[in-house]
Amino acid sequence: MPKRSSPPSQSSFPSREDILGFVAGATSKISKREIARAFNVRGEDRSRLKNLLKDLEAEGVIGRHGKRIHRTGQLPAVVLADIRCRDRDGDIVAVPAEWDPEANGPAPTIVISPPRRASKGVPAPGIGDRALIRVSPLKGDVHRYSGRIIKVLEKSAGQVLGIFRPLPGGGGRLVPVDKKSRDRELEIRPGDEGEAEEGDLVTVTTSRSNRFGLPTAKVRERLGSVKSEKALSLIAIHAHGIPNAFSPAVLREAEEIAPVSLNGREDWRDLPFVTIDPPDAKDHDDAVHATPDPDPENRDGFIINVAIADVAAYVRPGTALDREALERGNSVYFPDRVVPMLPERISNDLCSLRPQEDRPALAVRITVASDGRKLRHSFHRVLIRSAARLAYAQAQAAIDGRPDEVTAPLLDPVLKPLWQAYECVKLARERRQPLDLELPERKILLKPEGTVDRVFVPERLDAHRLIEEFMILANVAAAESLEQAKSDLIYRVHDEPSLEKLRALGEVLASIGRKLRTQDALTPSLFNNILESVKETEHRLFVNEVVLRTQSQAEYAAENYGHFGLNLRRYAHFTSPIRRYADLIVHRALIRMLGGQDGLPADMTREELAEIAAQISTAERRAMAAERETIDRLIAHYLADRIGATFEAQISGVTKSGLFVRLLETGADGFVPVSSLGADYYRYEEAQHALTGEQTGESFRLGDRVQVRLLEAAPVAGALRFEILSEGRQVRSGRGSRPRSRTPVAQRAPRRVSARVKDRSRKQ
The missing domain is CATH 2.40.50.140 (Nucleic acid-binding proteins)
Incomplete structure (x- = not known):
């Protein structure tokens, strides 16, 4: 039960003030269960307590994150914050980077405590930095917190990204590219322009501004001309501080790694695995195989094998490769380039499940019944040899009766069993009723010279859905196995929508003559019914967008509160360790569960996992923003002559x-x-x-x-x-x-x- 400043000791039903005081005074995570225990609420009073908490949430005085309850306006245990200034005592003061003053009031202040040990490797923060901070409320002041720096994420260092405009006689002006930036144009004096030319994208180092006139700056790096679409992704990379160059130490470490042998692994090379990916994919970290279950008690059931590249065999904790992967958090995908989490020696070579080449993998064998129910699963450390590398459309064409020279010999022994197994799994998905949004994804096709050729929406095929469902099965199995082994892990979690967002959705639906049935249980099927009701109307795309905005944002967490969108009680990311650090953490935990060593340390503490989860969730949001902004810039460039x-x-x-x-x-x-x-x-x-x-x-x-x-x-x-x-x-x-x-x-x-x-x- 959480600690609190003044534990109540009463048997009568708590008042609103009692509950609010208890929530505000808690110094650790609380839920309805802890509140019920604290106030000795039992029997029928539990329903009464549940309704009271719902009323308090509807009024906006408490909030909920999964099962956790907090007083509105309070900060979570780990927060992303901007360091603003020093107070009168010389202490560094930060404010949360994501704060809605209309909903929560004035932003609280965070007083940064000195690091516990200098050997931690955490750099000293400076004014203007953005950092990940672990916070705890200061006694007697709900608007002030003490904080400890976990990681400095962005260094300001007076650097600005912008477009260079030269002036006659030398020097020029810098126009910042950030449309939200408050910076004015900067003056670049003669001699400080470097090799920058008209229209170049450059980074500059600013100097102290004079009392009068424009602030001055000096060109630090010339990134290329914005006249080319290829420069537009560079804007996002540099504007969001995404690391895009590996250090010599990381590259040297990657080149020195030797391929993994069969030693200590099961030999699965005779199983005809195939990879099914987009046609332009360079790394292939998942392969699939299915076969009818020979067990007579599982008639018409299937055994599904999902093999995932064993990245943990090459990227060991504490190495330069590992530190760089955590810093990046994930790969970032732009139409013209990929900023990978790991060097190509790892992502495109040693860990890529290439056809006809031996590759180490962490595999899960899943047995499903004819109705799609998962009967059992087991994890294995294996060596595989993929039979073929297929594109989604290529595999689908074979199933639809149009095989080519690659898929023709695979059709009966490999592809048909995969599709038959998918038909079973699909039945379980239909019963589960996950959120079924229809959101066409824009894809930008570039010409060889880097200009936009066209913008289109790729067709959704059963081949896409097959891989998605098999990956979901594998991810659920990973979470279940680690929980059974009593191993802490990083979950992929997705909270249910807030009451405020539901009210907003109800208003939008009312404006088009639809009604949100708020008396129904809050499940994905509630939204699916709404989407189905507008499927044949002009409002279809717009309602899908609005329902998406109603949802909470998925994230990584060391605490499990389920995945609302997928309608799953437990879920972890396991299937993409080449491009997501969260998956690598899960792989290491599974390897320890299987008795593997590989230089892995003991299980990480819940606190350590929470800090990593917060950091990689921030990196994911950074990548999403950069990818979205780049697409917006490319389309604006594409339409500029129209x-x-x-x-x-x-x-x-x-x-x-x-x-x-x-x-x-x-x-x-x-x-x-x-x-x-x-x-x-x-x-x-x-x-x-x-x-x-x-x-x-x-x-x-x-x-x-x-x-x-x-x-x-x-x-x-x-x-x-x-x-x-x-x-x-x-x-x-x-x-x-x-x-x-x-x-x-x-x-x-x-x-x-x-x-x-x-x-x-x-x-x-």
């Missing part, structure tokens, strides 16, 4: 200042300023997610299909600006029914946005 063109779009967001739209052709996102909507005053109706003209009664609402014209494209910022050509829908709330004045944008006088919108949201 200014004035018209597109079909859907309104994907509504704010006081305008509308966000998503193009149906490319999935590109852009903005329509309210000042371009027409000669009317538009009020923001938060509950309806709409902008409505007061005189015309014309309304633009979330999810509406519209035609837009491209007015501006800014490739470096990844920003697109449009105007709407379509007429809005008519609503009765307008004071009149006069048609809207559709003055061409070029002829309209500029207007201040604040003068055009009357915000009648609930916040006022």
Whole structure:
């Protein structure tokens, strides 16, 4: 039971104040169970306590993360924070990097404690750094915490990324690329421009600014011209501080590694495993095989073998390779390049499950019944030899009756048993009812010279689903085995949506005539029913997006609170150790479970795993942001020569200042300023997610299909600006029914946005 400042000792049912005081005073993780024990709540009163906690959560005074309950406004045990200043005592002060003041009030301050031991290797933090910090509340002040630096993630060092613009006579200006940056242009004096030329992407080191004039800077590194699409991923790499060059020590370590032999492993080289991946994949870390179960008691059942590259055999704890992998956290994928977690010697050679080559693997053998139920599983350290490397479309074509010279000899002995096993597994998935979002993924195809050829949405095939379901089975098996072995691990967790997000979803659905059944149990099937109800309507894509936004963000954690989206009680990442550090941690735990040594240390403590989980979750969010921004920049570059063109779009967001739209052709996102909507005053109706003209009664609402014209494209910022050509829908709330004045944008006088919108949201 968690520690608390004043343990209650009472048998009567606790009041709201009792519970809030207990939650606020707890110094460790608590759940409904700990609250019930503390207040001696038993029997029928447990349901009463559950309802009271739900009411407190609905009011926003407590929050929940999985089963953990906390007072709203409190920080978690490990937090990502920005170091801002020093206080009067000279102590370093930080604030949380991700904090919503509207929901939680003013951001708390974190006073950084000196490191426990200098030998820890944690660098001294500086003002402007971003760090991962373990925090604990200070007694008597709910807005102040003490903190210990776990890791400095980003060093500011006065470095800025931007575009160089030369001036006659030498020197120039730097235009920062971050559209959220508050930095003004920087002055680069003659002689400090290095080899930078017009339009080059450069990093500069800033110096102290004078009292008057622009701050000065000196070019530190020339990264290339932004006129090429290949430079656009460099912007994201450098803007997010993603490590993209391996040190000589790491490369030397990788080159000195010798291939692993059969010694101490089971010989599975006779099993015809195959890898099934995208056609442009360079590393292949998972291979699959299936065969009918010969056990007469499991009639029509199958044995599924999933073999995963044994990265732990090569990347040992404490080595330069391991430290670099943890620093990166994961591989980052851009349309023009990959920033790998491990050097190519590991990822593309020793650990890649190439066909007809011996490779070490950690394998799981799973027996499933004819209805897809998992009957049993076991883990093995093996040596395999893949029979073939297949692409998704290639494998699917063979099953559909169009085999080629590679798949023809594999069709009956290998591919058909895989698909038959998948048909069984699919039945279990249908019973489980995971969240079934339909979100077409944009893929950008580049020409050889690096320019955008086209943007398209790849077809979803059963071959994709087969691999996904087999990987999910293997991941569940890994979590179950480690729990049974009483080994701590890093889980892949996904919390259920918050009540606040559910209320917002209900309002959005009401605006299109749908109802969220809040009285139903909160399960993925609740959302699946919503998605099914709009499947054949114009709102299909938009509702899928809104349901996605309603979900919590998946993350890594040393504590298990389940995976809501997959509707699984326990889940771990095991199947991609080449590109995810979380999987490598799970592999090492499984190897210890199997009695392997490989220089592995003893089991890591829960605290150590929690720190690693927080760090790699941050790295994952960093990678996602960089990948998303690069796609936005590439599409903006692709559309830059189509200014004035018209597109079909859907309104994907509504704010006081305008509308966000998503193009149906490319999935590109852009903005329509309210000042371009027409000669009317538009009020923001938060509950309806709409902008409505007061005189015309014309309304633009979330999810509406519209035609837009491209007015501006800014490739470096990844920003697109449009105007709407379509007429809005008519609503009765307008004071009149006069048609809207559709003055061409070029002829309209500029207007201040604040003068055009009357915000009648609930916040006022």
